[in-house]
Structure formats: structure tokens, C-alpha cells
Amino acid sequence: MANVDKEFVKEITPRAVDFSQWYLDMVLKAELMDYAPVKGCMAIRPYGYAIWENIQRLLDGRIKATGHKNAYFPLFIPQSLLQKEAEHVEGFAPEVALVTQGGGEELTEKLVVRPTSEAIICSMYAKWVQSWRDLPLLINQWCNVVRWEKNTRPFLRTSEFLWQEGHTVHATEEEAEAETLQMLGVYKDFVENELAIPVVAGRKTEGEKFAGALRTYTIEALMSDGRALQAGTSHNLGQHFARVFEIQFQDKDDTLKYAWQTSWGVSTRLIGALIMVHGDDRGLRMPPQVAPVQVVIVPIIAKKSKEEVLAKARVLAERLGQTWRLELDEREGYSPGWKFNEWEMKGVPLRLEIGPRDLENGGVTAVRRDTGEKVFVAEAELEQRLPLLLKGIQEGLFAQALQFRRENTRQAVSYAEFKEIIAEKRGFVLAHWCGEPGCEEKIKEETRATIRCVPLEEIDGGEGPCIFCGRGRGKKVYFARSY
């Protein structure tokens, strides 16, 4: 019908109308989360949590493959511990939640609900590290953290969120730096290959680095509204924490040395990135690698052939369910069209329709979520075709996101042009920067764009005068407005 397109989206605000409302429609209507009674806190619903479980499984494998082991540290941190590292406390103090009472009595020392675990973990590491033989110490934990944010948004910025945080200790600065970069590489590989989100890897400026770190590296992704999102960070902590927490070891040369440390993390924010990078006006588009449901079978039931169709659908579901995360939608009382829309909204990569026509033809109709393309697949070829189709969707989503990023990464040659791009087109802007924090700060004030990172990869254009002050010589850096 003529208004079919309108019908598809009647419950979803189009992205072009109000991106932020679209995002909220997505997280609520796809049942990823629901608002909880406390500000900024959300219940992650099964469909959303399944994404997180897939992220955990795939990333955890990579973390372990690089020699790290999982452990768990306490939720509560004595306030005095957090206060040991000056920059660290300054960075986090404004957003910590404090426990002042326990068992109905005032606590003698207030407890911080961890906003990050450097302090508590370092206090333990001080006990565990004695000798060079104890190093490197490579530990990761999956947990929740609490940051009392003023402005919250589901998955992107919540008062409590889930993440993993790796904390490692090394004998030398070189080793720590190598670890920091290795984990950044792990993140980039993971985000690009599993989440199908292209990222720029780079270093944060002094102004943007982690509170207490020597250097912070980041992977930055571009959302489809042209704003950037920090998708993961890896910090070289230097010896800052080792000195205040007295993490010392006796080296091979008999001398007592402070250790070198790193920390690195990604959070449930990645789910927000998945939504904003791949989603369209019909709903989510989940990359097959992390999709809670990779394949959905929708039987097309007509009175005459009901039993036959259902029987075949069940057989196929059983068979294909061995390999894929698969759902057979047998619900009665919903029309096929309704189910199509529902599963499209939930972003299931591949839909298999089985109806009387398909039975006659001896196969199923497969429909790709990314392109909408319909193809007939003979039953005998399912095991062979499905992996190819899903691989094609995974790669297709990445390719689309990469193309979008290319089209929305612009070079600015003058500050006027820079301002215009940021104001009207958004996206990444590559421009020379002299390295002065003052220029960075003024650009931020005037355009709300920040330096997302100083890219690790070589960028065409080499060094040049600063986009803002016109002086000095600096590399090209990525600017953007960000989440």
C-alpha cells in the first residue's frame, strides 16, 4: 500500500526528526532497558542483557587470550583510599556516591561506592607485589560502578553501569606502555570485528586524559547523528598510583622499585554505540556476532497448511538452533506482518519465512535486516547459506558504518570552515593543532567540539599551523562534538 512505509515506523520517531527521541524509542521499545526508580539507574532487560552477555563472552575471550585472569574486588572503597592520588580524587570526587551509615549507625569512615577501582585494587596490589617474579600482574574484573552523573541517558551515561576494568602491574615503563597499547588494539579489534563499528585509535590530550593517568589512549566511534562516542579507553598510569599506594618490588638488580601500571575498560555504553551506529528508522540492526537472536523463523500460517508449516518450522528450528541463536515465533494472534516489524525493530539480522509457498518450493524465504533483500534458500542448502548470509550482514554493517564515517570525516583548512562543519555537518573534523591546551580549550568553548584523539595512524597532511591560532606546527587531530 501507499502508506506502508509510514506504517512501519508508526511507533518509532524518525532519526531525522529527533535523533535523541529515536534513541529513547529504541531502547524502550526494543526492550533493552527500562527506567528504575532511582535517577539515572536502569533495569537492563533480557534482550539488552543478552547483548551484554555476548559482548562479555567475546571480549573476555580476548582478554584471557592476552594472558589476563579475572578476579573480583569490593564495591566499597574507604574514602581515604580514594583520596590518596590527588588528580584521581579531584577527577572523581564530584561524582561519587558515599555510604555514611551501616547497620543503623554512622560509619567511622565513609565508604565510596566505586566509580572505578584503581584505589581499591592498588591497595591490594601493594600486598601482592613484592618481587620482580610477581610481575607482570595481569588482572581484569567485570563489575558495576557508580558515578553520580548530573545528566543521564540510557546506556550512554547512567548512574550505575556495567563494565570490565583491567588493572595490570609491570616492572618497566616500556612494558606498561606496550600493555596499554596492546589492550587498545584488543578493543579496536573487538569493536570493529564483533560490533561492526569502525573506530579511530588515538591518544587523549592532557585535558581529556583519565584522572591520574600518565597517558590515555582511546578508540573513538562516530554515531549516525555525527557525534563521536568514546568507545573504550586504555590508560598508562605510569607510577602515579604505585607511589601513593606503595606498590614496590625488588628487581633483579636488588633495588626496590615502584611498579608501572595500566588500566583499561569498556562499558555497557557499547550497547548505546551499537544502537546509534547501526540503527535505522525501522529499529535496531544487530551485528550477527552479538545479536541476542541471530535468526528468527516466522511461520506463515494459513488454515489449510497450518500443521504442515509448523511441523517444518519446528524441524528447521531444532536443526539450525544447534548452530545459531535462533527463535521460532509461534505466537498466535499476531499476523506475519506484525511479527516482521517486531523482529526488525529488535534488529534480528536474518529472518526466515516459512509458508505454504516455501513448502511447495522446498525451502525458506530469507530476509536480511541490513538490506531488506529477500532470497529463497532451498532447505538442503541452509547449513551452507546461513553462515554466508550472516557473514555478509556482519560485513555489510561494518562497511556501511565505515562509509558513513568516511563521508563524515572532513578536513578543515581554516577556523571559519572548521566552525561551519562542526555547526552544520558535524562528524569528525581533522585539523592541525599546535598542542597548546589553550587553543583546545577555546575551540571547545566556541564550538563545543573537543579533540577526540591524536590518531596513532599517520594522517595525510603531516604537520601544519594550528587551526585556531595559526602558529606552531602540529599533527592533525580528530575533533568532534561528542556524547
Next chain:
RNA sequence: CGGGGUGUGGCGCAGCUUGGUAGCGCGCCUGGUUUGGGACCAGGAGGUCGCAGGUUCAAAUCCUGUCGCCCCGACCA
């Protein structure tokens, strides 16, 4: 924390200006007919209108206070 908005069945809203004891759509339940892109008919359940005071014979409606949530800024994964 500043600016704006908003709280009424599960969801989205109307009712408030001009007080009279709550309504619509969707969803939900039951039965039936349907089912290749959000089906239809019939019947039904469900709300002391965020909370607390006040005014009044009477408050969803007027007044005061308070809390939550959302959006836009400043700060952060």
C-alpha cells in the same frame, strides 16, 4: 547545578482555562473468524489522577510545598 518540559490504568494522551467524583487510542484477558508486511468482530479486566498540605459543601482541576522523570547546557565511560 542553571534553563525548559512533564507526571492521569501497562504505554501514549485528553480532561484542568470556567471545581461536581475520570475518558479516548493502543496494549492486556476470553471466545470466534483470520494470518506472505503491524487483521477483524463480540464480550471483559484494569486508575483513590506522583506525593503532602491548604482552600471549598465538593479538587485530576485552584493555591503552597515537595519528589521523580525527560530534554537543552556546564562535567564525565
